[in-house]
Amino acid sequence: MVDFRFDIKPLFPQQIIKVSSNLLPHTFRGDRRQCLDATSKMSEIIDRLGQLSAVSQGLTKPVTSAQRLRTSENQNIYLLADPDAGQNGVVTGLLKVGTKDLYLFDEQGVTRKMDQSPSILDFYVHESRQRAGLGKHLFETMLKEEQWTPLKCSVDRPSEKLLAFLGKHYGLVRTIPHANHFVLYEGFFNGPQNGSNNGHHEPETPERAKNGLHITNSPNTQLFGATYLGNDNIRGGRRSSGAGAGHGQSQSTALL
Numbered sequence: 001m002v003d004f005r006f007d008i009k010p011l012f013p014q015q016i017i018k019v020s021s022n023l024l025p026h027t028f029r030g031d032r033r034q035c036l037d038a039t040s041k042m043s044e045i046i047d048r049l050g051q052l053s054a055v056s057q058g059l060t061k062p063v064t065s066a067q068r069l070r071t072s073e074n075q076n077i078y079l080l081a082d083p084d085a086g087q088n089g090v091v092t093g094l095l096k097v098g099t100k101d102l103y104l105f106d107e108q109g110v111t112r113k114m115d116q117s118p119s120i121l122d123f124y125v126h127e128s129r130q131r132a133g134l135g136k137h138l139f140e141t142m143l144k145e146e147q148w149t150p151l152k153c154s155v156d157r158p159s160e161k162l163l164a165f166l167g168k169h170y171g172l173v174r175t176i177p178h179a180n181h182f183v184l185y186e187g188f189f190n191g192p193q194n195g196s197n198n199g200h201h202e203p204e205t206p207e208r209a210k211n212g213l214h215i216t217n218s219p220n221t222q223l224f225g226a227t228y229l230g231n232d233n234i235r236g237g238r239r240s241s242g243a244g245a246g247h248g249q250s251q252s253t254a255l256l
């Protein structure tokens with residue numbers, strides 16, 4: 001379990017907190033000095049959990065760090081803690097999500113530009129607490145807060161464990177083949193998108209897709225081409241969470 005030299009309880013008045021680019025818990029109220037203190041502690045927590053997540057996934061570099069969160073306008077981190085464990089409480093999980101502008105292929109192989117598409121970027125529950133329902137609790141809280149549905153989320157290079165998790169809890173099994181490392185599930189392009197502003201997509205006409213106008217101009221296509229990666233999309237080794245994605249705006253609503 002992940003404990004710290006400081007008491008985490010003031011930062012975790014509840015089991016799950018949301019942190020965005022100001023590096024403060026969404027629940028936090030305090031003066032300037034208290035804010036500085038909380039920011040420095042939150043940075044330590046995020047960096048530590050980001051490191052552990054990377055080690056657990058066999059990555060050479062963490063996907064999540066305080067510095068990365070600070071410079072992003074479209075990402076949120078959800079942190080799960082057990083404030084009553086040990087002397088200072090322990091932090092047990094991390095889930096980083098964000099919105100990305102993506103060029104994606106639908107079931108027919110037609111390219112679509114998805115603006116501010118909801119994405120799952122990093123997910124970790126401490127080894128000592130896995131398979132006890134905590135991941136589901138963290139994920140559900142995020143979905144409620146962001147007003148997302150699992151089917152409408154792209155997943156940045158999911159691990160085997162995350163694929164099993166999404167299959168078990170949300171029945172997500174059949175992926176749509178596409179060329180970058182974001183994995184989508186069948187049904188992603190059907191029906192309304194998440195939230196009112198998120199996930200807006202502009203379908204390319206088959207003609208435009210066929211003559212390559214948008215495909216060849218897209219940085220995604222230039223970088224990755226229109227190849228089916230299938231299970232190669234499963235993460236392992238180095239990865240870059242930014243490739244093929246642009247910046248969007250995240251939603252922010254009250255956390256329950």
Ligand SMILES: CC(=O)SCCNC(=O)CCNC(=O)[C@H](O)C(C)(C)COP(=O)(O)OP(=O)(O)OC[C@H]1O[C@@H](n2cnc3c(N)ncnc32)[C@H](O)[C@@H]1OP(=O)(O)O
Pocket residue numbers: 053056057120121122123124125126129130131132133134135136137155156157158159160161162164165166168235
């Ligand atoms: C975009 C990305 O972030 S990809 C990286 C995802 N993160 C990782 O792979 C890091 C290591 N794994 C973990 O941290 C966790 O297993 C998580 C975050 C994927 C899931 O959190 P948990 O608290 O274990 O999830 P929860 O208990 O709610 O659900 C359990 C289900 O998740 C899946 N799962 C969890 N651990 C494993 C495992 N070791 N092997 C296979 N499936 C697993 C299974 O479907 C499991 O159900 P089961 O026990 O009936 O087989």
